[in-house]
Amino acid sequence: HDFNNLLMVIRSCVSFVAGDLPHGDPRREELEVALDAVDRAAGLTQHLVAFGGRQPRQVAQHDVGRVAQELADSLRHAIGDRHTLRVSASAEATPAQIDRDQLEQVLVGLVENAREAMPDGGTVDVDVRAVTLADPLRRGGQTVGAGDYVRVSVQDHGHGMAPENLERAFEPFFTTRVEHGGRGLGLSSAYGIVRQSGGAMTLESQMRHGSCVKIYLPRAIPDREGVAPEAEPLLGARVLVVDDDRHTQRLVTDALRKRGASVICERDGTAALRRLAAGEPVDLLLADLVMSGLSGREVVARARALRPDVASVVMSDYASFVDHLGGEILHKPFSRRALFDVAARALEQRGWARAS
Ligand SMILES: Nc1ncnc2c1ncn2[C@@H]1O[C@H](COP(=O)(O)OP(=O)(O)OP(=O)(O)O)[C@@H](O)[C@H]1O
Ligand SMILES: [Mg+2]
Structure with a gap:
């Protein structure tokens, strides 16, 4: 919070000075670069805070399948011609107690990763369903306890991950995509958000075959409150x-x-x-x-x-x-x-x- 306030101060001072300079002044360009850096820093803190699980949250019951469907409509435009986004959801309700913005942030991050893993194009499959685990599940180094969950899986058929990268994928700042602007914050902040929501996340990957991230959110009892x-x-x-x-x-x-x-x-x-x-x-x-x-x-x-x-x-x-x-x-x-x-x-x- 304090950090963001400082960034705000820097931002307004810089744009104030920039506004005073005449058009075409080369110093203006320098200040634009500074402004851009401030904005990137602000975005970074947002991700870091998410990883630390300290983002202010507005938790309410949301149907995860519906959120995914709605989000997909806007993502389809952003994803480009070479990639297809498919979203399927179980007929059964998939309610979870979660902050909607955070849920969207997680989904966007995972779809982005899936797309980047298929530079020549391909299909990203998002599936949301209600599942019940009778026994704890161990996958990709993570454990999911027994219980009722909403499971979101994001599957791609891309280049996959080398075992040594798979191990480190949830680490903040771990990235193999520096030259493409990767910051190594997509998976780590998704992981932070999911953990904060009482859930778990697993990652399976096979070189040259693709990867599958699965999120397990505790399934809520459908909320009938306030419904006459x-x-x-x-x-x-x-x-x-x-x-x-x-x-x-x-x-x-x-x-x-x-x-x-x-x-x-x-x-x-x-x-x-x-x-x-x-x-x-x-x-x-x-x-x-x-x-x-x-x-x-x-x-x-x-x-x-x-x-x-x-x-x-x-x-x-x-x-x-x-x-x-x-x-x-x-x-x-x-x-x-x-x-x-x-x-x-x-x-x-x-x-x-x-x-x-
Ligand atoms: N679906 C995937 N297929 C293959 N590798 C993946 C996939 N998702 C993540 N990775 C690997 O895990 C690393 C970390 O992912 P993460 O989303 O945290 O960061 P990033 O995508 O590199 O950067 P950012 O998301 O911050 O822009 C990636 O650099 C990539 O090597
Ligand atoms: Mg990413």
């Missing part, structure tokens, strides 16, 4: 959607999943009824009225006989036609809001209680 119960009325509901139109099926499924429901789809009523008859756990049946084969009305009627415990909703653009069925009807075209409301109401009538 009404906002997630379908959390934990198991919904069976029957629709022969793939497009509607996708829309409905995506919307319900985003609200915390688990969804299974069938394209025809017979298959759906077979599931119900087999006793598959289902809380809500959502059937389209007009389908080839059994109509939604028949499906719902038979489902009620088979499984009175299952709530049902018919989706229809012919409102009057199904009115006499009683129960809930979803009129097409419907908004997401209407879908959630009708689904929640139908569930409630069956006495279904939201998971908490």
